[in-house]
Amino acid sequence: MSLVLIAADLAAIAVLIALFLSRHHRRDLVVAYLGVNVGVLAVAAALSTMTASVGLGLGLFGVLSIIRLRSEELNQTEVAHYFAALALGLIGGIGVGMPALAMALMALVLVAVYVGDHPMVSRRTVRQDLLVDRAxxxxxxxxxxxxxxxxxxxxxxxxxxxxxxxxxxLVTVTSRADAATRATIAQTARVGS
Structure with missing residues (x-):
């Protein structure tokens, strides 16, 4: 895998996230998209540098894809961190031929999760389920x-x-959140329960 392809992938995921945010306003999913994209990129790059069978690669991706099915319910940020942890373990554990490449891929996964989960990205929206007492x-x-x-x-x-x-x-509501908004939502949730 070349650096040009890595740069192209990062540019593509940035465009995808920008499109998604402009249409759906779900900033909490940024970390999930970045974590999954960069995690898969890192694992695929690691697998491509070693002599592994196609079955091994497909098996690893199959295991990674059932995170949501086999675990307790996790929010999107937790899923991204979980996936990043698995990707880091796989990169370190499958014996990538070049240690420098393995360390660079691990750093890439960590930076992606750091950026995606940074408060400047995720703090501006709040998402909650609400049962409205009218149809x-x-x-x-x-x-x-x-x-x-x-x-x-x-x-x-x-x-x-x-x-x-x-x-x-029953609705899922996404709203912009400042400190006053978060306090209102917390108060509303306490009163409603």
Whole structure:
């Protein structure tokens, strides 16, 4: 794997993240995308420098891909850290022929998780599930109702379930978070439980 390909991959993931953020406002997923991308890049580069069978490579990726299925429920940041830890272990454990390459790949994984999980990236949005005590099918009305309930502007409302029989709507809300907003959300969550 050449440095040109590594640079191209990093540029591509940066564009993907920029597109995703501009459309979905889920800054908490930045660390997951960076961790998974750079982790897979590092493991693939490590596997390409040694004489390993295709079956070994596919088996390793299969094990890595079931993290979410085999573990307790983790948030996206935790999944990224978990994946990065696995990638680091694999890079160190599979005996990459050039130690300098292995160390550089490990550093790349660590830098990616550091950058993706930095407070400047992830602190600006808050994501929470909310059970609204009304069945609201109109998106604009639902968004206005959720903003009224929370007391601040939301960037995205995703309907997970509308129950017309029990007159409830389950939504996932993403909002920009400053200190006052986080305090309001925490207070709302305590009152609602």
């Amino acid at each position: 609201i099918v109109d998106r604009a009305t639902l968004r206005a109702h959720v903003e009224l309930l929370l007391g601040h502007e939301v960037t995205d409302v995703t309907v997970r379930r509308t129950d017309l029989v029990n007159d409830t709507t």
